[in-house]
Amino acid sequence: MSSQPVGASDKLDGAVLKIAGVVVLGAIMSILDVTVVSVALPTFQTAFDASYAEVAWTMTGYTLALATVIPLTGWAADRFGTKRLYMAALLLFTLGSGLCATADSIGQLIGYRVLQGLGGGMLMPLGMTIMTRASGPHRIGRLMAVLGIPMLLGPIGGPILGGWLIDIASWHWIFLINLPIGAIALVYAQWALAKDNPEPSESFDFLGMLMLSPGLALFLFGVSSLPETGSMSATKVWLPMLGGGLLVIGFILYSFKPKHPLLDLRLLRNRNLSVASITMAVFMVAFMGAGLLFPSYFLQVRGESTLHAGLLMAPQGIGAMVTMPIAGMLADRIPVGRTVPFALVLIAAGFFAFTQVGTDTSYLLLCGALFVMGLGMGGTMMPIMTSALKTLTHHEVARGSTLLNILQQIAGSVGSALMSVILTSKLNNSPAIPGVTDPSGAPVSEAGAAIAVQQNPALAQQFPDQNILQRGLEFVANAFGTTFWVGFFLVVVTFIPAFFLPRRRQQAPLTDGVAGEPAATPVVLH
Incomplete structure (x- = not known):
């Protein structure tokens, strides 16, 4: 066994890619599980005879668990070591997944999802810390691009995987699939990650x-x-x-x-970190908010199945895969302030196409817009994170990663809620159909009837006047278009903080506070 200091070469050698593989496996489980569960909510309603508000807690409980545990991650990484903590998080997430599959009530499922979230919340900040320390300052962009793949593809692959598993098997398999992946990730982490050398414990x-x-x-x-x-x-x-x-x-x-x-806000004195954090937060409000509505448009306006809606989102992932490796390489050589604005132009162009959606908008146009948006996203998220972490010292990386993940979690939740409220408020303005009520006695709107028929065509016979359904469908499409205008505006706003991203190459390497002392952790070659 020999050791080699990472950062001596600009190329990503096998030892660093081996570590990246561990982190990507964990990120895939954590991120996919959010979007996979989102498509299973109607199934949970049927399986547990629960309301939508009750089953939505399977998502909310997971999110709240993430928010609770993320702030502890930076301290725990310093105290116990990243390898031990990462493997513990993997184990907790995998056990939580197995328990979710055994749930026989909605209350049990929510409780097990919280347990799963306690493990999942640590995986992303720990993964960013491990990869940042392993890469060294000159290769962080390329390595972060590797981590960005599951972050961008999760919202696309989740609906496809979830719809497919529910169609061919049952809802239990959206959780059971994590068991073999988790077992592989644990064995892989034990083999690939270097032995921990925790620093002296700081007071909690x-x-x-x-x-x-x-x-x-x-x-x-x-x-x-x-x-x-x-x-x-x-x-x-x-x-x-x-x-x-x-x-x-x-x-x-x-x-x-x-x-x-617990959370070192003094790090925000680092201009790169503070500017990148603001840019990332505004971007995540738009991306996580409007991004979740793209498949909803295909489901509710176009009447596509969950699987087909997921497949229609694939061009976005393909676009991201094209530009992400290039953006990662450029982030190590060119200041991100010179590249990110061009990527944001592509995202804005893609969003603009969705502001024009109707009931029969060409799929060629929409898939092309998603591809262009993916090209932009591949050149945005990871370069911004690279800029944030590149000038931090070895000791600051865990705290900086934790800070970024908290901001992402808050911004993503705010964006999802904001877009959902705007869309819902628009749909609530739809005229009611005279004399038609739902089982609870509430009046049925034209938009509500149109959405119900799109998702279950057999219901069309209850509405003999097809003009009502057509008006309702056009109203729903206009509501989506209005909501996408908000997403477009938020992307445009992102240009403001992006303008302050560094435009000159940062020469300072990661250090531990001693001039010229490299901070990169040696990667042990097995």
């Missing part, structure tokens, strides 16, 4: 934890309840958002006092 910030983790969970609970209630005035929305927001603000004011805070 209990007071910070009591403010930040519950604060994030409460705030995201309120945000997640917004689509269900449709109003900021609902107690279920504003009360937890206010309480959570006050706790987070209290943490921010407090965090500059202790020597080792």
Whole structure:
């Protein structure tokens, strides 16, 4: 066994790619599981005889668990070592997946999803830390591009995989599939990752934890309840958002006092990190928000099956795969401030096409727009992360990765809720069909009838006046178009912080605070 310091060569050697493989496996499980479950919600309603609001907690519970555990990751990585913690997170996520498959009530499933989220929440920040330390400053762009593949393809592959597994087997398999992947990832991690050398333990910030983790969970609970209630005035929305927001603000004011805070906001004094964080947050609101509505348009307006809707999203993933390796290579050589704006132009162009959607918009146009958008996304997300982490010292990487993941989680949740509320509010303005009510006695709108018929054509016989369905379908398409305008506007807003991304090449390597001392962790060759 020999050791070689990483960073001596600009090329990604086998030892570094071996580590990247471990991280990508974990990221695939964590990210795919979010989107796979999203397509299974109607199935859960039938299987557990539950309402949509109840089964939606299988998503919300997972999100809240992520928000609770992510702040602890930076401290725990320093205290226990990244290899041990990463393997523990893999084990917890895999066990949670197995338990989800055994659930015989919606309450059990939600509880097991929370357990799964506690493991999944650590996988992404730990993966970013491991890869950043392994690559060295001169190769971080290319290595982060590898991690970006599951981050961009997850929302595309999830609906395809979920729809296929539910069609050929049962909902249990969307969780059982994680068991062999998790077992392989654990064995792979034990073999590929170097032995931990944890640094001296820092004191744990209990007071910070009591403010930040519950604060994030409460705030995201309120945000997640917004689509269900449709109003900021609902107690279920504003009360937890206010309480959570006050706790987070209290943490921010407090965090500059202790020597080792739970989340080190002092890192934001690094201009690259702060500018990249703002750019990433605005981008994630648009990407995670409107991005989740693309398959919904194909399902609700065009009447496609879950599997076909997922396949129609494939051009976006293909576009990302084309540009992501190129963007990763360029991020190591050219300042991201010179490349990211061009990628954002492509994303904006793709979004604009979706602002024009109707009931019969050409699939060729929409798939072409998704491909162009994918080209832009491949050149946006990972270069921004590269800019954020590239100038951090070895000791700061775990904390910086944790900070970025918290911002992504908050921005993604806010974006999803924002777009869902806008779409729902538009659909609620649809005229009601005189004399037609649902089983609860509530009036049925023209838009609601159109969506129901698109998803189940057999219901069309209940509405003999086809003009009603056509009007409803056009109303739904216009509602999607209006919502996509908001996504387009948010992408345009992203140009503002992106303008401040570094335009000059950063020469400073990762250091531990000693001039000229390389911070990259040696990769042990087995």
